[in-house]
Amino acid sequence: MNSVEPNVIPFPTIRRFPAYLRLLKDLAGNGKEWISATTLAEDLKLKPIQVRKDMACTGVEGKPKVGFQVSELILAIEHYLGWDDTTYAALIGAGNLGSALIGYKGFVDNGLRIIAIFDKDRRKVGRQVGGIVISQLEDLAETVKELKIHIAILTVPAEAAQSVAEYAVASGIKGIWNFAPKSLNLPDGVVIQKTDLATSFAELSAKLKASE
Amino acid sequence: MNSVEPNVIPFPTIRRFPAYLRLLKDLAGNGKEWISATTLAEDLKLKPIQVRKDMACTGVEGKPKVGFQVSELILAIEHYLGWDDTTYAALIGAGNLGSALIGYKGFVDNGLRIIAIFDKDRRKVGRQVGGIVISQLEDLAETVKELKIHIAILTVPAEAAQSVAEYAVASGIKGIWNFAPKSLNLPDGVVIQKTDLATSFAELSAKLKASE
DNA sequence: TAGATTGTTAATCGATTAACAATC
DNA sequence: TAGATTGTTAATCGATTAACAATC
Numbered sequence: 253m254n255s256v257e258p259n260v261i262p263f264p265t266i267r268r269f270p271a272y273l274r275l276l277k278d279l280a281g282n283g284k285e286w287i288s289a290t291t292l293a294e295d296l297k298l299k300p301i302q303v304r305k306d307m308a309c310t311g312v313e314g315k316p317k318v319g320f321q322v323s324e325l326i327l328a329i330e331h332y333l334g335w336d337d338t339t340y341a342a343l344i345g346a347g348n349l350g351s352a353l354i355g356y357k358g359f360v361d362n363g364l365r366i367i368a369i370f371d372k373d374r375r376k377v378g379r380q381v382g383g384i385v386i387s388q389l390e391d392l393a394e395t396v397k398e399l400k401i402h403i404a405i406l407t408v409p410a411e412a413a414q415s416v417a418e419y420a421v422a423s424g425i426k427g428i429w430n431f432a433p434k435s436l437n438l439p440d441g442v443v444i445q446k447t448d449l450a451t452s453f454a455e456l457s458a459k460l461k462a463s464e
Numbered sequence: 465m466n467s468v469e470p471n472v473i474p475f476p477t478i479r480r481f482p483a484y485l486r487l488l489k490d491l492a493g494n495g496k497e498w499i500s501a502t503t504l505a506e507d508l509k510l511k512p513i514q515v516r517k518d519m520a521c522t523g524v525e526g527k528p529k530v531g532f533q534v535s536e537l538i539l540a541i542e543h544y545l546g547w548d549d550t551t552y553a554a555l556i557g558a559g560n561l562g563s564a565l566i567g568y569k570g571f572v573d574n575g576l577r578i579i580a581i582f583d584k585d586r587r588k589v590g591r592q593v594g595g596i597v598i599s600q601l602e603d604l605a606e607t608v609k610e611l612k613i614h615i616a617i618l619t620v621p622a623e624a625a626q627s628v629a630e631y632a633v634a635s636g637i638k639g640i641w642n643f644a645p646k647s648l649n650l651p652d653g654v655v656i657q658k659t660d661l662a663t664s665f666a667e668l669s670a671k672l673k674a675s676e
Numbered sequence: 677t678a679g680a681t682t683g684t685t686a687a688t689c690g691a692t693t694a695a696c697a698a699t700c
Numbered sequence: 701t702a703g704a705t706t707g708t709t710a711a712t713c714g715a716t717t718a719a720c721a722a723t724c
Contacts (some may be wrong), residue, residue, distance in 0.1 A: 689715085
C-alpha cells in the first residue's frame with residue numbers, strides 16, 4: 253500500500269470480518285498455515301472474488317497458488333477491529349438480556365470485558381450477576397473514570413433508553429451498544445450501535461414470506 | 465400500483481420497518497392519526513426522501529400537505545412482515561441467551577411465540593423456563609408436527625450449531641434463527657437468519673476507531 | 677391562493693461481480 | 701511448464717439521494 257489514504261474499509265466488509273476471524277482461528281487451531289480465498293468462500297457461502305476483495309482490505313498479501321497466511325490474517329483483522337486490545341464496558345440494565353450478556357463467553361474473543369453493572373432498580377443494587385455487584389446508576393460517572401470504561405451496553409426497557417443513554421454520555425461514555433428497541437438521539441461524536449431483535453426477525457419474516 | 469410485479473421490497477427497507485412500526489404505534493397510542501414522512505425522518509434520524517421511498521413500498525398512499533394515515537401504515541407494515549399472524553417457534557438450547565429470549569416480552573409485537581424448548585443436556589430436560597418445560601431434542605419432530613411450529617431459534621454452542629440445525633431441518637423446521645456464532649450449511653429452501661453479537665460489535669469497534 | 681408535502685423520474689454513490697493479466 | 705490462485709481494472713447492480721412536478 254503506497255497510498256496516504258486512511259484506508260477506509262466498507263461496512264459490509266467489516267460485518268464479514270468476525271465470521272472470517274472465527275473460521276481462521278478454527279483453521280489455526282487445526283494447524284493449518286495457509287488458506288485460499290476460494291476455500292474461505294466455500295466455507296462461508298460467499299463468492300471467491302468477494303473474499304479476495306475483503307482480504308485486500310486487511311492489507312495482507314496472498315501468494316498465487318497458495319493463498320493467505322492464516323496467522324497473518326488473524327492478526328490483521330483483530331488489529332483492525334481493535335480486538336487485540338481490551339475494551340472495558342459497563343452494562344446498564346440487569347434484566348434477562350443483560351444477565352445473558354454478562355454470562356456470554358464469546359466476548360473474550362472481541363477483547364470486550366464487562367467490568368461493571370448498573371441498574372435503576374434499587375432492589376437490584378448490591379446483588380451479583382456473574383460475580384459482579386450491581387451498582388446504582390448514580391455511581392456511573394465515577395466508575396467510568398476510575399475503571400477507564402469506554403462503552404456502555406444498554407439493556408434497559410425502551411421507555412428508559414433515551415434518558416439513560418443521555419445520562420451515560422454525561423458520565424463520560426463514548427460509545428453505546430444499544431439493545432433497547434428504541435432509536436436514540438444523542439450529540440454528534442457519540443458512537444451508537446444498535447442490536448435489535450425485531451430488525452433481525454423482520455429479515456427472517458421477509459425471507460420466510462419469499463420462500464413460500 | 466398497476467404493476468403485476470410481486471412487489472419486492474429491498475432488504476434495507478425491510479430492516480427499517482420495525483423502527484417505523486414502533487414509532488407509529490407510539491404515535492397511535494398518543495392519538496395521532498396522521499404523520500408526515502418529514503416528521504418520521506426526524507425522529508428516526510433518516511432523510512425524508514428515504515422515508516418516502518420506504519413508505520411507497522408499503523403501498524400506502526399519502527396526502528400532500530398531510531402525510532400518511534398512521535393506522536394504515538401500521539397495518540400495511542405488520543401485514544407485509546406477517547406480524548399480524550402468530551408464528552410458532554421452538555427454542556433449542558436452554559442456556560443463558562435462550563432463557564433471556566424466552567423472557568423477552570417484545571416478541572408479541574412480532575407475532576412470535578416460543579411454545580417449546582429443547583436441550584441436548586439430559587439434566588435440563590424436565591425443568592421449566594418461563595413456564596415451558598424443557599424437552600429432549602429427540603422429541604422435536606413430533607412437537608413440530610403437533611404444534612405447527614415453523615421456526616427454530618438456535619441458541620446452542622457454536623460446536624453444536626451445524627448438527628443441531630441439520631436435525632431441526634430433518635424434523636420439519638422451515639426457518640432457522642441462528643444465534644450461534646457459526647455459519648450454517650443447510651439445503652436450499654431452508655431459510656436462515658443469523659443474529660451475531662460479534663458482527664454487531666465489529667461495527668461498533670470500527671465506528672469507535674473512526675471517531676477517534 | 678400559497679405552501680407544505682407527496683410521488684416520480686433521473687443522477688449519484690457504493691458494493692458486488694466479472695474479466696483477465698500477473699505470478700508462483 | 702501448466703495451472704491454480706492472486707490482484708487489478710472495468711462493468712454491473714442496487715440503494716440512496718436529488719430535482720421537481722403534482723396535489724391538496
